[in-house]
Amino acid sequence: MIARVLSAAALGAAVTTRLGAAAPPPPAPITIRFAAVVGEQPFACGREYPGIGTAGTTITPLDFRLYVSEVALIDRKGKAVPVRLAEDGVWQRQGVAMLDFEDGTGACSNGSAETRLAIEGTAPAGDYAGVRFTLGIPFALNHRNPVEQGSPFNVTSMFWVWRAGYKFLRLDVKATGPVERLFVHLGSTGCVAADSMPASPAVRCQNPNRSVVTIAGFDPARDTVIADVAALFQGSDLTANQPKTAMGCMSAPDDADCGPLFDRLGLAFGERTSGGQQFFRIGRGGAVGASGGGAR
């Protein structure tokens, strides 16, 4: 599993004392830990989770991966300080990180044994009290031929070629209701080719569907970003699916099943603006972070 990187705050403190306040603080390694949960339970392939959504459905995970980018820490003055993501050739590239909560066991059989529960990078040493990131891949990187890209842009499960991009979030579950499988595939829709550029599918998209997530009070040395499956589904009835649309929500604007999910992802859906994202929240101290970071 991931080796805990040096506590950024400790390292930052040491560096600041040596250089004094005038010079910009040099970058120090930083780890932003993530953990997936389903309500109060840690997320795990092969487990059943009862009581999900408005109809109290029991779900079993099939897949859970996502891309984040534009990662920044928020300092005490409220200023966003970009985190420079490490390039590890597998999980992180060009400022984009893939997080992978499934471990290929149980019903997650199309997944991979490796998990990824952290973002690694560097940021100027400092006293941080918040984190901000975008759930999604920036436009400039989202519409390239995926097989010509390095990892994590070449993970076929995250390809979304017919929509000319990637799935930013993939959360697939089995359910015990009349709807047996539900897919949450988030990505840009309404993408059109620039007609003057026949050579490449250079596109602009009506619905970028990138959610900017800010978590206040987040101390990277101590806290964990929690992605909560139960919170995401909280407003959804998992026993129903709009006819003639994808099972669950594949970001189609005419699929009303996306409405409550987008709301909780912090995204507008049609005319409806979001009441604020509720998918990610802060995990204080080591408690949940330890189960997410070390259990598997």
Next chain:
Amino acid sequence: MSRRVGLANLLGGLVAAGVVAALVVAPAPGYRWQLPRGFPVPKVPADNPMSVAKVELGRHLFYDPRLSKNGSFSCSTCHDQGRAFTEAKATSVGVTGEIHPRNAMGLTNIAYAPVLTWANPTMRALEPQALVPMFGETPVEMGLAGMEAIMLDRLRKERRYQLLFRAAFPGPADPVSLANVTKAIATFERTLISGESPYDRARLGDRTAMSPAARAGEELFFSENLECFHCHGGFNFTGSVDYVGKGLPEIEFHNTGLYNIDGKGGYPAPNTGVHEITLRGEDMGRFKAPTLRNVAVTGPFMHDGSIATLEEVVDHYAAGGRTIAGGPHAGVGRTSPLKSPFIGGFELEPGEKEALVAFLESLTDRKFLTDPRHANPWTQPFDSVRWGARRVRGAAGGR
């Protein structure tokens, strides 16, 4: 196999960040197209030049069920040579039994297509398009999502591939990569060129090639009364075409009034045409006009296979749009506000419908449908020495 190893293998075609491989007007040096007389040279992406070895590799991959989740499906399952690389089903069924909302398209002269599939303006090249059936999940076709490492491992074990990948992609890097799989398949697809139908022979002076009825049908097809040629014009009988020297490629999508479920020109979801991709209201029901070469063997017709015969296709156009009397898709296509102005309807004299159909049948190129160069290589002998095997005792003869 672990993700780390799998991913490393996929890095075969790694290119500089942010650069989209550009299509360039580049006839590949050293490759000889075998084109029908009068056919232009197809455009080929600069980073995937044609080669004989790549065509042979691509043909093997196109016919290889190892490219599916459970080894039961290849591209040819839905794209059958005898039917001009389409299939008899109204809409396709994928490896998991999931039903595709659309009809499998023929691949006749696909090298000249500047835009691919029924109604996706962002789908511009064969290389990335091949990823859709392999890895797509809306719907699942070959079901390979997440299985790329397993699939590439299967290919590495095949002796023919050990020779063909090396011959097609010489160099020190491991040639068995996903990028190279798509490049080879695209290269094979570009050779699926058809231009030796009775119509073509007649054009080159053989007065007996077409029946009198077919000739009469040709006149109707190109008449301002029927307007067919406006959307199915040019040497490839489609308005969406590109080739070396063309200047600007032409990309067209049309609403032919096939549906009008709400009086506002609506098509039944999810087959709303270009609208499904762009979400723009004006794109409702707009589809690519397929080439009409070999059309007589590609039925059932239209994007959803909802018309069984060519006679009924003509009826649809004659009526200026289809009327569906009852059921969930009921509506009068003729009155669709989104319908193309070229779908005005027309009246035919006795015998003219038959003539028009006879003309469409004269576009069938029998040689193309049976050409062994396009056929399943796995049932053909394999010349391993030609593809680089050392000439030692016992080495020849393939797998």
